[in-house]
Amino acid sequence: MNVPITVTINGTAYTRDVEPRQLLVHFLRETLNLTGTHIGCDTSSCGACTIMLNGQTVKSCTLLAAQADGAEIMTVEGLATDGKLHPIQEGFWQEHGLQCGFCTPGMMMAGVQILKNNPNPTEEEIRHGLEGNFCRCTGYHNIVKSIQYAAKKSAAM
Amino acid sequence: MSTVVGKPIRRVEDKRFITGQGRYTDDIKLHGMTYAVIIRSPYAHARIKSIDASAALKIKGVVAVFTGKDIEADGMGGIPTGWQVNLINGETMREPKHPILCTDKVRHVGDGVAVVIAEDLAIAEDAAELVQVNYEPLPAVAQVRDALAANAPKVHDELPDNLAFDWNIGDKEKTDAAFATAHHVTTLEFYNQRLVPNAIEPRSAIGHYEEGRDFYTLYTSTQNPHLIRLLMSAFVLQLPEHKVRVVGSDVGGGFGSKIFHYAEEALVTWASKKIKRPIKWTAARSESFVTDAHGRDHQTTVSMAFDKDGKILGLRGHTIAGMGAYLSTFAPAVPTYLHGTLLQGLYTTPAIYYKVDAVFTHTTAVDAYRGAGRPEATYLLERLMDTAAREMKIDPAELRFKNFIPPFDGVTQPGYQTQVALQYDSGNYAPTLHKALEIIDYKNFRKRQEEARKNGKFIGIGFSTFVEACGIAPSAVVGSLGARAGLYESAIVRVQPTGKVSVYTGSHSHGQGHETTFAQIVADSFGIPMEDVEIVHGDTEQIPFGMGTYGSRSLAVGGSAIMKSIDKIKEKGAKIAAHLLEANEADLVFAEGKWTVKGTDKSIPFQQVALTAYVPHNYPAGLEPGLDFSSFYDPLNFTFPFGAHIAEVEVEAETGEVKVTRYVSVDDVGTIINPMIVEGQLHGGIAQGIGQALYEGAFYDESGQLLQGTYMDYTMPRADNLPMFEHSTTVTPCPHNPLGAKGAGEAGTIASTPTIVNAIVDALSHLGVSNLEMPCTPARVWSAIQTAKGN
Ligand code: FES
Ligand code: FES
Numbered sequence: 001m002n003v004p005i006t007v008t009i010n011g012t013a014y015t016r017d018v019e020p021r022q023l024l025v026h027f028l029r030e031t032l033n034l035t036g037t038h039i040g041c042d043t044s045s046c047g048a049c050t051i052m053l054n055g056q057t058v059k060s061c062t063l064l065a066a067q068a069d070g071a072e073i074m075t076v077e078g079l080a081t082d083g084k085l086h087p088i089q090e091g092f093w094q095e096h097g098l099q100c101g102f103c104t105p106g107m108m109m110a111g112v113q114i115l116k117n118n119p120n121p122t123e124e125e126i127r128h129g130l131e132g133n134f135c136r137c138t139g140y141h142n143i144v145k146s147i148q149y150a151a152k153k154s155a156a157m
Numbered sequence: 158m159s160t161v162v163g164k165p166i167r168r169v170e171d172k173r174f175i176t177g178q179g180r181y182t183d184d185i186k187l188h189g190m191t192y193a194v195i196i197r198s199p200y201a202h203a204r205i206k207s208i209d210a211s212a213a214l215k216i217k218g219v220v221a222v223f224t225g226k227d228i229e230a231d232g233m234g235g236i237p238t239g240w241q242v243n244l245i246n247g248e249t250m251r252e253p254k255h256p257i258l259c260t261d262k263v264r265h266v267g268d269g270v271a272v273v274i275a276e277d278l279a280i281a282e283d284a285a286e287l288v289q290v291n292y293e294p295l296p297a298v299a300q301v302r303d304a305l306a307a308n309a310p311k312v313h314d315e316l317p318d319n320l321a322f323d324w325n326i327g328d329k330e331k332t333d334a335a336f337a338t339a340h341h342v343t344t345l346e347f348y349n350q351r352l353v354p355n356a357i358e359p360r361s362a363i364g365h366y367e368e369g370r371d372f373y374t375l376y377t378s379t380q381n382p383h384l385i386r387l388l389m390s391a392f393v394l395q396l397p398e399h400k401v402r403v404v405g406s407d408v409g410g411g412f413g414s415k416i417f418h419y420a421e422e423a424l425v426t427w428a429s430k431k432i433k434r435p436i437k438w439t440a441a442r443s444e445s446f447v448t449d450a451h452g453r454d455h456q457t458t459v460s461m462a463f464d465k466d467g468k469i470l471g472l473r474g475h476t477i478a479g480m481g482a483y484l485s486t487f488a489p490a491v492p493t494y495l496h497g498t499l500l501q502g503l504y505t506t507p508a509i510y511y512k513v514d515a516v517f518t519h520t521t522a523v524d525a526y527r528g529a530g531r532p533e534a535t536y537l538l539e540r541l542m543d544t545a546a547r548e549m550k551i552d553p554a555e556l557r558f559k560n561f562i563p564p565f566d567g568v569t570q571p572g573y574q575t576q577v578a579l580q581y582d583s584g585n586y587a588p589t590l591h592k593a594l595e596i597i598d599y600k601n602f603r604k605r606q607e608e609a610r611k612n613g614k615f616i617g618i619g620f621s622t623f624v625e626a627c628g629i630a631p632s633a634v635v636g637s638l639g640a641r642a643g644l645y646e647s648a649i650v651r652v653q654p655t656g657k658v659s660v661y662t663g664s665h666s667h668g669q670g671h672e673t674t675f676a677q678i679v680a681d682s683f684g685i686p687m688e689d690v691e692i693v694h695g696d697t698e699q700i701p702f703g704m705g706t707y708g709s710r711s712l713a714v715g716g717s718a719i720m721k722s723i724d725k726i727k728e729k730g731a732k733i734a735a736h737l738l739e740a741n742e743a744d745l746v747f748a749e750g751k752w753t754v755k756g757t758d759k760s761i762p763f764q765q766v767a768l769t770a771y772v773p774h775n776y777p778a779g780l781e782p783g784l785d786f787s788s789f790y791d792p793l794n795f796t797f798p799f800g801a802h803i804a805e806v807e808v809e810a811e812t813g814e815v816k817v818t819r820y821v822s823v824d825d826v827g828t829i830i831n832p833m834i835v836e837g838q839l840h841g842g843i844a845q846g847i848g849q850a851l852y853e854g855a856f857y858d859e860s861g862q863l864l865q866g867t868y869m870d871y872t873m874p875r876a877d878n879l880p881m882f883e884h885s886t887t888v889t890p891c892p893h894n895p896l897g898a899k900g901a902g903e904a905g906t907i908a909s910t911p912t913i914v915n916a917i918v919d920a921l922s923h924l925g926v927s928n929l930e931m932p933c934t935p936a937r938v939w940s941a942i943q944t945a946k947g948n
Contacts, residue, residue, distance in 0.1 A: 042867070
């Protein structure tokens with residue numbers, strides 16, 4: 001028995017019938033073709049699937065699509081507005097915060113959350129805030145700098 | 158005039174990744190696509206008694222179930238090995254069949270036995286649960302140190318024992334003689350633990366057979382699409398190569414694990430023809446853990462002999478190298494030609510002898526993982542150096558300075574001939590260590606350490622000075638060493654009529670930033686903006702041929718192929734320009750995007766020459782139209798980057814927890830095109846090496862079960878485990894390629910593991926700790942402290 005849900009994603013409302021067992025990340029990727037959100041594990045450990053749900057980061061592999069009924073979601077596809085990059089995107093680009101790019105959507109979401117909690121975080125706070133996300137390419141150094149860049153950029157705005 | 162080469166240009170490819178528009182294999186959806194789930198053995202060693210798929214086939218939405226028998230019935234081959242290392246006695250390497258799906262026996266946890274194909278993934282997963290596989294479990298051998306025991310269960314019944322091959326290098330007699338005269342001998346015994354590469358993108362493959370064209374397309378997360386096409390079409394599925402296209406679009410990291418040809422690639426390609434629909438398979442992470450080729454797995458005993466002044470007299474040792482259950486694509490090369498040949502390090506060691514036994518165990522295959530053999534070589538050398546320094550009471554930096562090979566540029570001075578076959582291209586080792594010592598302020602360290610110890614705090618410093626072999630490599634050389642392929646690279650540089658440039662490179666980018674670095678080279682060569690250059694990679698239909706990306710070879714080999722095509726274009730362009738300028742070709746110079754008649758202001762821009770080449774109305778007689786060249790570049794030698802890394806650690810005495818407080822690297826990777834990208838490569842590499850030293854390890858229990866099979870158990874470094882890295886460089890150009898580049902992809906991983914372990918041992922040395930097994934977890938370090946204290 002499928003269940004009907006309505007979810008607003010990056011400003012667009014989607015109404016779909018979903019299988020009760022479908023994970024939110026599969027709903028995004030398979031049903032809506034929003035493939036910017038990635039899957040890196042099956043134990044909720046890697047953070048590649050991190051999105052914003054009602055203004056808070058969640059790992060979209062740990063939720064069922066049905067649980068997101070009525071929610072406001074932002075994915076990587078919704079970060080830029082009117083063709084203008086979000087400061088976190090600028091930061092990752094400017095500071096070489098990505099190599100293969102696979103962890104990047106989740107990392108940027110984690111970065112947005114870190115800056116939301118504290119617009120001027122220390123290096124330690126940034127690293128702590130990234131604990132739920134693996135990156136195998138960058139050694140995190142430039143990801144930390146990317147978030148610092150975004151913090152400065154946002155402060156100047 | 159250089160405008161972009163050498164500068165930290167922001168990456169061209171980033172735009173799509175930061176906006177969620179990357180296109181990784183699992184993002185691809187084809188019309189009518191089906192989904193595959195592979196049923197895998199839960200046992201390390203078992204006989205397959207029966208497989209019953211009848212219940213699964215009854216599920217609505219299941220399209221097909223295939224077993225190894227179906228594949229065998231079609232006459233398909235096994236997964237081949239790309240490198241042959243024969244035994245010391247001349248016997249051919251033992252190369253048992255590696256089936257796509259097993260028929261009689263399974264030989265490691267995760268070995269595939271059947272595939273379920275369905276309309277969607279959930280259905281395939283449900284149906285897979287219903288496939289009944291009846292196994293008869295058999296005893297297994299999981300540890301390399303047990304593999305050659307007389308009573309060890311055999312991995313392959315048709316072989317006399319579990320030896321795949323043995324191999325040696327160097328001069329045994331000379332080395333034994335050197336040891337006989339030694340003033341001091343340092344010996345270490347350790348296990349260089351098995352690692353799981355863990356690119357964050359799990360492997361994925363889509364097979365797509367089109368009946369109308371009788372044509373196969375394989376989309377796969379690979380580091381080298383052409384090699385996969387060659388191996389799969391020629392050896393496994395016996396398909397005509399011109400009927401097979403392999404596409405490796407965006408790939409989410411590889412670190413070696415995506416070099417190899419995997420069973421799943423052949424499986425989806427073969428099965429797609431059977432069901433006449435596209436099939437996608439994407440690994441679950443728990444599946445990646447048991448099917449991606451692992452790295453390292455060396456059980457090693459090694460000794461270094463010194464004279465009374467601390468000069469190295471000789472090195473000898475023995476490694477039992479795990480191959481896993483089957484020989485993966487490059488596996489035989491890793492403990493041999495990528496390990497034994499690096500044992501000179503950057504020292505003048507006059508006598509070396511080393512023996513390797515490569516063994517089968519009932520475990521996942523082992524192959525090249527970032528550094529591949531060179532981290533193992535560097536680990537043993539650098540652990541020996543720090544240990545010997547302590548034993549002989551010589552400063553570890555001093556001991557290295559005493560033994561460094563003197564500088565040689567490979568131009569006015571010849572390359573350095575090692576005792577172990579390789580000839581180094583150019584090197585100037587001491588300055589990297591001097592620079593690193595200065596950055597970390599070594600002269601004040603011992604005082605600080607002393608004071609810290611008085612306050613009950615343990616801090617330590619560790620060194621690693623290293624040389625590695627990259628840019629693999631001259632085809633004739635690797636051929637003589639057992640490679641079954643050439644190792645050149647190809648590139649087409651196509652100047653379009655408007656002067657825009659498309660470059661088709663056989664190198665493959667999965668994070669390395671080729672779209673930027675290569676565009677920088679092309680832009681400067683033609684004096685055009687980078688926006689006018691497009692780099693295309695990862696598709697066998699578009700690129701003439703390619704050997705792919707591994708061994709830090711893309712810039713040195715792939716970049717050089719591009720340079721060759723650029724030169725050909727300039728040569729032809731000059732002919733066209735001379736004609737248009739009514740000048741002598743010899744009187745022209747090319748600079749800033751135009752050909753100019755020397756000593757005049759008469760010139761013609763690159764774009765106009767390009768247009769003329771395609772609209773050849775006023776054109777040199779006898780010259781072909783077009784401005785498009787393809788080149789293959791086969792390097793003259795490996796390249797040999799080097800460097801010095803130093804780390805400072807703090808060990809929590811009460812808990813054994815290790816914190817890396819500073820990490821300094823001084824690397825010489827030859828000429829640098831984009832320092833930002835090089836630094837990024839170093840950071841990532843260092844992090845992976847620290848991962849091995851402190852956190853990571855894939856261990857099997859006696860029954861052959863992998864104990865760290867998820868991210869909950871296999872602990873990779875997270876952001877709060879690592880410091881900011883302090884990076885610096887020296888530049889010693891490679892003398893034998895047109896770019897002077899040596900390669901930067903693996904240096905960090907090669908250097909950092911021994912650096913960290915050396916630092917921990919140094920921190921605890923006053924207690925009497927002299928060796929630690931990796932990973933140096935709090936539990937292990939704490940135990941070592943307690944044992945040293947006699948508790
Ligand atoms: S996919 Fe790894 S945490 Fe969600
Ligand atoms: S950029 Fe590749 S995993 Fe982070």
